[in-house]
Amino acid sequence: MDRDVSVIGLGRVGLPLALSLADRGLTVVGVDRDADRLAAVRDGRMPFQETGGDEVMQRVHASGGLEVSDRVADAARARHIIVTIGTPSFSHIEIDMRDIRSALDDLLPVLAHGHSVVLRSTIAPGTTEFVAGYLESKLGFTVGEDLFVSHAPERIAAGKFFEEIDSLPQIVGGVGERSTAVCRELFEVYRSDVIETTPVQAELAKIWTNILRYATFSLPNLLMMDCEQYDANVFEVIDLINRDYPRGGIKMPGFTAGTCLRKDFTFSEERSHAPGMLLAVSRVNESVPLFLVEGMKRRLGSLRGKKVAVLGLAFKAGTDDERDSLAHKLVRLLERELVEVAVHDPHVPTPTQPFEDALRDAEAVVVATNHREFCGAGPLQEIVRLAAPDALVVDPWNCFGAAQVFAYAAEVAAMAPTEQPAESA
Numbered sequence: 214m215d216r217d218v219s220v221i222g223l224g225r226v227g228l229p230l231a232l233s234l235a236d237r238g239l240t241v242v243g244v245d246r247d248a249d250r251l252a253a254v255r256d257g258r259m260p261f262q263e264t265g266g267d268e269v270m271q272r273v274h275a276s277g278g279l280e281v282s283d284r285v286a287d288a289a290r291a292r293h294i295i296v297t298i299g300t301p302s303f304s305h306i307e308i309d310m311r312d313i314r315s316a317l318d319d320l321l322p323v324l325a326h327g328h329s330v331v332l333r334s335t336i337a338p339g340t341t342e343f344v345a346g347y348l349e350s351k352l353g354f355t356v357g358e359d360l361f362v363s364h365a366p367e368r369i370a371a372g373k374f375f376e377e378i379d380s381l382p383q384i385v386g387g388v389g390e391r392s393t394a395v396c397r398e399l400f401e402v403y404r405s406d407v408i409e410t411t412p413v414q415a416e417l418a419k420i421w422t423n424i425l426r427y428a429t430f431s432l433p434n435l436l437m438m439d440c441e442q443y444d445a446n447v448f449e450v451i452d453l454i455n456r457d458y459p460r461g462g463i464k465m466p467g468f469t470a471g472t473c474l475r476k477d478f479t480f481s482e483e484r485s486h487a488p489g490m491l492l493a494v495s496r497v498n499e500s501v502p503l504f505l506v507e508g509m510k511r512r513l514g515s516l517r518g519k520k521v522a523v524l525g526l527a528f529k530a531g532t533d534d535e536r537d538s539l540a541h542k543l544v545r546l547l548e549r550e551l552v553e554v555a556v557h558d559p560h561v562p563t564p565t566q567p568f569e570d571a572l573r574d575a576e577a578v579v580v581a582t583n584h585r586e587f588c589g590a591g592p593l594q595e596i597v598r599l600a601a602p603d604a605l606v607v608d609p610w611n612c613f614g615a616a617q618v619f620a621y622a623a624e625v626a627a628m629a630p631t632e633q634p635a636e637s638a
């Protein structure tokens with residue numbers, strides 16, 4: 214074993230992790246099956262946006278601390294093998310383990326005494342024990358004695374990796390004490406605390422970190438829909454709940470999805486004792502795009518043939534990640550109303566129209582992603598200047614500070630502060 218650590222899956226989690234390990238002086242092997250991704254890393258280019266990633270990439274490229282390969286077997290050159298492969302869910306509430314299984318099968322012929330397999334991906338409760346049992350049954354090793362298996366979940370938020378990797382506690386749950394100890398050694402390279410626990414508690418802690426956020430954001434989203442029913446203003450009700458009240462704290466409404474929040478709750482729901490509770494949370498968040506389309510129809514009548522500008526395709530502000538974004542769902546729903554949809558997003562790889570072209574003569578403008586570029590007086594002035602004179606502005610994020618989910622452009626301009634508003638949730 215001539216390298217310190219390998220990372221299988223150089224995605225949004227794996228690549229920043231591999232770079233950060235190499236940046237701390239470890240020799241790292243990065244494995245991915247995506248040829249474009251490997252080519253980008255070989256050339257010293259970040260294949261996606263991650264704040265601070267370009268600088269770390271340049272340093273690591275210069276130092277040569279990260280080698281890449283398309284062969285999972287090359288991961289065995291390092292004692293520590295971190296798996297950061299995607300773990301989607303099937304649509305019928307079950308973790309989709311196929312990519313993880315495929316990587317494990319590729320590792321089987323090359324795993325040797327002393328290797329430590331660290332599952333960094335988000336996984337359903339019991340998966341770490343399954344992986345340990347799978348490797349034991351295929352290889353004849355005893356996990357915890359001559360082969361080590363742990364779960365060390367990734368809890369950073371996209372775009373904050375390099376800010377958070379040294380501060381978020383590293384949760385480490387090994388199969389047997391020695392697995393935990395070997396995994397701890399690796400994560401002690403960071404300044405953050407290492408917290409030891411069992412594999413299943415590590416799995417639950419990660420999933421429920423995301424469930425907490427997913428459920429938390431469903432409440433203002435449900436409230437927004439209730440307010441429409443009662444002709445109430447959600448932003449005023451939220452202010453009434455939170456202002457000077459020590460037990461307040463309800464969040465702001467918006468699109469709640471993305472590649473983690475949209476699926477991680479299903480890993481709990483698979484075996485839930487209260488089946489339906491988290492499905493209801495999901496249904497609330499998933500129905501927000503339809504709620505906005507229905508709200509537009511209530512105000513504008515049929516949308517057929519009308520031009521609607523959608524601002525934002527990314528799943529959240531400031532990222533180029535559009536996987537599992539509800540903005541795509543909004544676009545699909547509008548298309549089903551025979552709308553002429555014009556989209557602008559300055560971050561995402563999907564080609565979109567220039568800002569001015571998207572807005573020009575639009576009869577409605579929807580802020581789907583609260584990118585900084587869409588917030589405040591400047592973009593609002595452009596909407597007033599370019600969109601149809603009585604254009605409906607749909608702003609569930611309160612990007613313009615007018616505190617109106619649905620309002621006509623002139624009303625929004627009259628109610629919005631002229632200065633940049635505080636960034637919404």
Ligand SMILES: NC(=O)c1ccc[n+]([C@@H]2O[C@H](COP(=O)([O-])OP(=O)(O)OC[C@H]3O[C@@H](n4cnc5c(N)ncnc54)[C@H](O)[C@@H]3O)[C@@H](O)[C@H]2O)c1
Pocket residue numbers: 221222223224225226227244245246247250285297298299300312313315316333334335336367368369370371472473
């Ligand atoms: N994206 C996030 O912000 C985030 C945060 C915390 C946790 N997670 C979890 O981390 C895991 C990875 O997420 P991600 O967003 O980085 O996924 P991703 O899709 O961006 O990256 C996965 C990478 O693995 C590669 N891959 C898949 N199967 C492979 C195989 N058999 N051999 C080699 N390479 C293979 C893919 O080509 C891809 O580059 C998931 O479980 C996710 O839930 C993600």
